[in-house]
Amino acid sequence: MNNDMRGLEVVAAKGRLLGLDMVYHCASGHLGGSFSAMDILTVLYFDVMRVDPKDPKDPDRDRFVLSKGHCTPALYPILAQRGYFPEEELQMFRSVEGHMSGHAEMHHVKGVDMSTGSLGQGISAAVGMALAGKLDKKDYRVYSLLGDGEIEEGQVWEAFMAAAKYKLDNLCAVIDVNGLQIDGATADVMPTEPLDKKLEAFGWHVTKVDGHDLAALEDAFKLAQDYKGAPTMILAKTVKGKGVSFMENQAGWHGKAPNEEQYQQARQELVAALAEKEGK
Numbered sequence: 001m002n003n004d005m006r007g008l009e010v011v012a013a014k015g016r017l018l019g020l021d022m023v024y025h026c027a028s029g030h031l032g033g034s035f036s037a038m039d040i041l042t043v044l045y046f047d048v049m050r051v052d053p054k055d056p057k058d059p060d061r062d063r064f065v066l067s068k069g070h071c072t073p074a075l076y077p078i079l080a081q082r083g084y085f086p087e088e089e090l091q092m093f094r095s096v097e098g099h100m101s102g103h104a105e106m107h108h109v110k111g112v113d114m115s116t117g118s119l120g121q122g123i124s125a126a127v128g129m130a131l132a133g134k135l136d137k138k139d140y141r142v143y144s145l146l147g148d149g150e151i152e153e154g155q156v157w158e159a160f161m162a163a164a165k166y167k168l169d170n171l172c173a174v175i176d177v178n179g180l181q182i183d184g185a186t187a188d189v190m191p192t193e194p195l196d197k198k199l200e201a202f203g204w205h206v207t208k209v210d211g212h213d214l215a216a217l218e219d220a221f222k223l224a225q226d227y228k229g230a231p232t233m234i235l236a237k238t239v240k241g242k243g244v245s246f247m248e249n250q251a252g253w254h255g256k257a258p259n260e261e262q263y264q265q266a267r268q269e270l271v272a273a274l275a276e277k278e279g280k
Contacts, residue, residue: 004047006277008214011081012042013274016243018080018090019073020270024263026094029102032253033147034074036178036211036238041078043217044143053083056110062140063129065114067122068147068176069103070255076100076109084111120153122146123173127159130171130231141225144173149181152190157202163231164203171231172224176211178240180251195235204233211236244269 015038023029045051049062066075072093080087092098099108103117113129116122126144133140150156163171175195183189192198196206205227209220217236224232240254241247244266258266 005214006279008042008046009277010274011046011078012039012214013243013270013277014081015042015074015077017267017270017274018077018087020244020258020263020266022073022076022090022093023257025091027257028094029073029257030070030255031073031244031258032180032240032247032250032255033068033176033178034071035242035244035247036240037068037071037074037145037176038078038242039212039214040145040174040176040217040236040238041074043214043221045078045082047218048221049143050140051082051111053079053111056084060138060140063113063126063142065122065126065129065142065144066104066112066116067126067144067173068119068150069116069122071145071147072100072102072104075104075112079109079111082111085109119147119150120155123156124159124162126171126173127163127166127168130163130168131166133170134166134168140170142168142171144171146173146175147181148175148177148179148186148192148195149189151175151192151195152186160199160202160204167229168231169228172221172234173231174234174236176238177235178238180240180249180254182251182254184251199233199235203230205230206233206235208235208237211238212242243273 051061093100094102104112106112106115114125123144126142130142199206209216220234247253
């Protein structure tokens with residue numbers, strides 16, 4: 001494994017550890033979908049997106065919209081590690097004295113491009129950003145991450161249609177396909193498969209990838225950058241609660257905080273995983 005890939009693995013492993021601490025200490029938050037998305041966000045912010053933490057409002061920067069806006073225990077640790085703000089600020093997560101709300105918030109958290117939380121709306125904002133880029137003849141790209149439970153929202157499909165109509169090849173969306181939502185399996189609550197065929201019918205360029213394979217994610221984002229004439233959707237197959245044995249593939253860990261015993265076990269597993277990635 002090359003040093004660059006090892007570095008990405010360290011970032012993702014540390015991100016999960018930081019996210020766990022955030023949720024435990026405020027006794028609230030969404031770990032399952034944050035852990036499934038951590039590798040995707042790591043590759044985006046540390047390898048793909050053209051951003052400058054010292055100039056977070058650069059008009060020519062790439063944009064990211066966390067459409068599944070409750071998964072800030074993934075986004076905030078990645079932004080902190082990327083240098084937008086000190087990691088110490090994560091301790092104020094969901095605190096009434098702090099500025100880091102449980103859903104992505106653009107006015108008080110540096111690096112957040114759109115406030116989200118009401119599921120289904122983020123991708124519409126991303127489509128608007130991409131369309132603005134086209135109209136303004138800008139070369140920035142727009143990325144958005146959705147949950148596979150979120151896409152049960154009708155507004156999502158309206159946004160998909162609009163993106164295809166305007167041939168927004170500067171837009172790349174990712175669906176975190178972990179198969180679970182708050183009430184159980186997505187296949188039971190509201191089946192949406194086959195997603196690839198549906199999205200292709202809606203006019204999107206679609207690719208499938210293992211959402212925990214960093215090299216495969218890099219390749220998928222490169223393919224999206226090179227594809228012209230249509231927006232790209234990356235269907236990332238992931239594991240909800242990835243990295244913590246008792247959280248993996250458990251819908252019950254969608255949005256609850258661990259107790260002391262669970263926290264200690266989870267932290268032990270994540271610390272060991274981080275040490276392994278760091279070669280200690």
